[in-house]
Amino acid sequence: MDKPRIRFKGYTDAWEQRKLGDLYAAIGNAFVGTATPYYVDHGHFYLESNNVKDGQINHNSEIFINDEFYEKQKDKWVHTGDVVMVQSGHVGHAAVIPEELDNTAAHALIMFRDPKTNIEPYFMNYQYQTDKSKKKIVNITTGNTIKHILASDMQNFVVDVPKYEEQKAIGDYFFTLDHLITLHQRKCEEVKKLKKYMLQTIFPRNGSNVPKIRFDGFTDDWEQRKLGDICESFEYGLNAASKEYDGENKYIRITDIEDSSHEFLQEDVTSPDMDLAGAENYRLKYGDILFARTGASVGKTYIYKDSDGLVYYAGFLIRGHVKNDFSPEFVFQNTLTDDYNRFIRITSQRSGQPGVNAQEYASYEISAPSFAEQQKIGLYFSYIDHLITLHQHKCEELQSIKKFMLQNMFV
Numbered sequence: 432m433d434k435p436r437i438r439f440k441g442y443t444d445a446w447e448q449r450k451l452g453d454l455y456a457a458i459g460n461a462f463v464g465t466a467t468p469y470y471v472d473h474g475h476f477y478l479e480s481n482n483v484k485d486g487q488i489n490h491n492s493e494i495f496i497n498d499e500f501y502e503k504q505k506d507k508w509v510h511t512g513d514v515v516m517v518q519s520g521h522v523g524h525a526a527v528i529p530e531e532l533d534n535t536a537a538h539a540l541i542m543f544r545d546p547k548t549n550i551e552p553y554f555m556n557y558q559y560q561t562d563k564s565k566k567k568i569v570n571i572t573t574g575n576t577i578k579h580i581l582a583s584d585m586q587n588f589v590v591d592v593p594k595y596e597e598q599k600a601i602g603d604y605f606f607t608l609d610h611l612i613t614l615h616q617r618k619c620e621e622v623k624k625l626k627k628y629m630l631q632t633i634f635p636r637n638g639s640n641v642p643k644i645r646f647d648g649f650t651d652d653w654e655q656r657k658l659g660d661i662c663e664s665f666e667y668g669l670n671a672a673s674k675e676y677d678g679e680n681k682y683i684r685i686t687d688i689e690d691s692s693h694e695f696l697q698e699d700v701t702s703p704d705m706d707l708a709g710a711e712n713y714r715l716k717y718g719d720i721l722f723a724r725t726g727a728s729v730g731k732t733y734i735y736k737d738s739d740g741l742v743y744y745a746g747f748l749i750r751g752h753v754k755n756d757f758s759p760e761f762v763f764q765n766t767l768t769d770d771y772n773r774f775i776r777i778t779s780q781r782s783g784q785p786g787v788n789a790q791e792y793a794s795y796e797i798s799a800p801s802f803a804e805q806q807k808i809g810l811y812f813s814y815i816d817h818l819i820t821l822h823q824h825k826c827e828e829l830q831s832i833k834k835f836m837l838q839n840m841f842v
Contacts, residue, residue, distance in 0.1 A: 433445070433446065433591075434446060434842065435839060435840050435841055435842050436839040436840075437836065437839040437840050438597070438840070439597065439601075439604075442593065442594075442596075442597045444593065444594060444597075446591045446592060446593045446842050447591070447592055448589050448590070448592075449589070449590060449592050450586065450587055450588065450589055450590075451543065451585055451586060451587075451588045451589075451590060452586035452587060454546060454547060454548060454550050454590075454592075455543045455544060455545060455546055455547065455550075456544070456545035456546070456547050457542070457543075457544040457545045458541065458542070458543055458544075458582055458585055458586050459507075459541070459542055459582050460539075460540070460541060460542070460582050461478075461504075461507050461509070461515070461536075461537035461538055461539065461540045461541075461542055462504055462507060462536070462537065462538050462539075463538075463539060466496065466500065466538055469496045469497050470494060470495065470496060470497075471495050471496065471497045472495065473495060474495035474496055474497050474498065474501070475495060475496050475497075475498070475501040475535075475536060476493060476494075476495060476532070476535060477494040477495060477496045477535075477536055477537070477538055478509065478515070478532065478535050478536065478537040478538065478540065479492075479494060479537070479538045479539060479540075480518070480519065480520055480521070480524075480538075480539050480540060483515060483517050483524050483525065483526045483540065484521065484524050485524065485560075486524070486525065486526060486556055486557065486559075486560050486609065487526055487609065487613075488526045488528075488529065488532065494538075496536060500536075501536050504537075507536065507537065507542070508534045508535060508536055508537075509532070509534075509535050509536075509537050509542055509544070510528060510533050510534065511528055511530045511532075511533040512527065512528060512552050513527070513528045513542060513543060513544045513552070514526070514527055514528070514542075514543040514555055514556055515528065515540040515541065515542055515543070516540060516541040516543070516559070516580075516585070517539075517540060517541075518539060518540060518541045518579060518581070518582070519539055519577060519578070519579050519580075520578065522568060522572055522578045522579065522580045523559060523564075523565060523568040523569075523572075523580065524559075525555075525556050525559045525560075526556060527552045527553055527556050541580070541582045541585055543555070543585075549595040550592070550595070550598070551595060551598035551599045551601075551602045552602070553602030553605065553606050554592075554598035554599070554601050554602040555590065556602075557601065557602065557605040557837065557841075558591070558841055560837055561837050561838065561841050562837075562838060563841065563842075564590070567588065567589075568580060568588075571584045571588070591841060591842040601840055601841075604836075604840075605833065605836070608829060608832065608833045608836075609833070611829055612826055612829045612830060612833070615822045615823075615825045615826045615829070616822075616826055618822045619822035619823055619826065622815060622818045622819050622822065623819060625815065626812065626816075626819070629644070629811075629812070629815070630764070630767055630768050630769075630812075631768075631769065632644045633645075633808060633811075634765065634768055634770075634797075634798060635653055635798045640652040640654075640798065641653060645804075646804065646807045646808070646811075649800060649801070649803075649807075651800065651801060651804075653798040653799060653800045654798065654799055655796050655797075655798055655799075656796065656797060656798075656799045657793060657794060657795065657796050658751060658762075658792055658793050658794070658796075658797065659793030659794065661751075661753060661754060661757050661762055661797070661799070662720075662751035662752055662753055662754065662762075662793070663752045663753075663754055664751070664752055665722075665749050665750070665751050665789035665790075665792055665793055666712075666749065666750045666789070667724075667746060667748075667749055667789065668713060668743075668744040668746045668747065668748045668749070668750065669682075669703055669705075669710055669713035669743055669744065669745060669746060670745075670746040671703040671704055671705045671710070671745070671746075672703070672704040673701035673702070673703060673704060673745075674701055674702055674703070674704040675701060675702075676700050676701050676702060677702045679702075679740070679741055680702035680703070680707055680741045680742075680743065681695075681701070681702065681739065681740065681741060681742045681743070682700070682701050682702050682703045682742070682743050682744075682745060683700075683715075683721070683733070683743070683744050683745065684745040684747065684748070685723045685726065685728045685731065685745070685747050685748060686728075687700070688721070688723070688728070688731050688732075688733045690728070690731065693731065693732055693733055693734075693767065694733075694820065695739060695742075702743075703743050703745075707743070713743045714741065714742070714743050715735040715739070715742045715744060715750070716735065716752075717735065717737060717759070718735075718752050718753045718754075718755075718759045719734070719735040719750050719751070719752050719753075719759075720732060720733070720734050720735075720750070720751050720752075720759060720762060720763050720766070721733040721734075721735070721744055721748045721749065721751075722749045722750075722751060722766075722787070722792050723747065723748060723749075724747055724748065724749050724786055724788060724789075725747055725784055725785070725786040725787075726747070726784060726785065727785075729775060729785050729786055729787055730766075730771070730772070730775030730779065732763060732766040732767075734759060734760065734763040749788075749789050749792060751792065751793075756802055757799065757802070757805060758802065758805035758806045758808075758809040759809070760806075760809030760810070760812065760813050761799075761805035761806070761808050763809075764808070764809065764812045765797045770797075771795070774795050775787060778791050
């Protein structure tokens with residue numbers, strides 16, 4: 432039997448191929464049928480396929496069942512260390528039952544219980560996430576519209592197993608990776624929630640001329656200013672095709688701005704297909720903010736950063752260059768507020784394609800404090816955005832490591 436490419440020190444023995452039916456005394460279905468008559472607002476958590484995704488159990492949605500139905504399912508309760516697998520829909524996704532879900536009733540899941548031999552459940556869970564196992568599961572899947580796998584087919588499903596000690600080491604390694612990924616995901620969501628709250632409180636709302644929250648030392652009223660007074664000009668972008676990235680010049684289009692983070696998608700950068708010497712007027716510089724002017728992306732914004740390097744902007748974008756006596760970051764963060772989104776929804780309404788032109792963008796009003804307070808607010812949100820990006824990048828890095836190791840630590 433083959434050995435994996437990457438192993439922990441001290442492990443040299445070949446792995447064995449074993450059928451799951453030889454490893455587990457009980458491989459069967461959880462309750463399959465209609466359980467809706469037993470649903471209650473508060474009761475026993477009912478584990479369903481929606482709660483099993485990407486090797487983990489989530490509580491994105493929760494169903495509860497009454498005492499009577501729960502007790503009827505006693506012989507099919509899952510226990511700590513059992514492995515469950517989705518049998519219909521997103522088939523093959525599996526998870527290990529944690530201690531807090533011991534004695535849980537389950538629905539429409541395949542249950543792997545009562546090991547006949549020493550088997551590490553997390554090792555099995557991560558093996559199901561490898562490309563090799565996913566392909567094998569696809570081969571035993573039935574159904575055209577909704578995919579299914581059978582518990583009986585999983586009895587004969589062949590897995591690759593080393594000795595228990597190596598299983599444990601591998602399971603612990605990937606469990607730690609998942610923990611770190613979840614940690615950064617949660618931290619990222621926490622910072623996003625903080626930013627959302629601060630956007631609602633650090634800018635004045637409902638006609639007020641002062642915000643709810645201010646930095647120390649600032650007491651003056653804010654003033655209403657139109658973007659047309661804040662920006663020197665509003666200019667339409669360069670109408671040119673994009674070509675392969677030349678290693679230096681970038682060409683930003685509506686589709687290159689990430690919807691939720693408003694960041695430039697660096698993975699998809701191309702230069703404009705024309706003489707760049709003639710495109711100098713379309714080159715971005717410090718103080719530039721881009722506004723999407725049409726389609727589903729209308730209203731989306733992006734602020735140029737020095738770290739972006741040489742960037743030209745496309746025709747479906749409008750550039751506003753912020754004057755020197757205003758903070759570009761402060762103006763940009765205003766475009767992420769509920770007030771701005773409301774303005775876009777109302778203004779973009781057209782008989783055909785939704786859109787907002789340069790004149791309409793120029794008419795948008797924001798409340799602005801002194802330049803010093805603008806800088807303080809801009810710097811604060813810039814730091815929050817940095818934290819969000821930091822956690823997102825760390826997540827992506829860990830996920831890449833996990834993907835690589837899944838393909839190299841299993842046979």
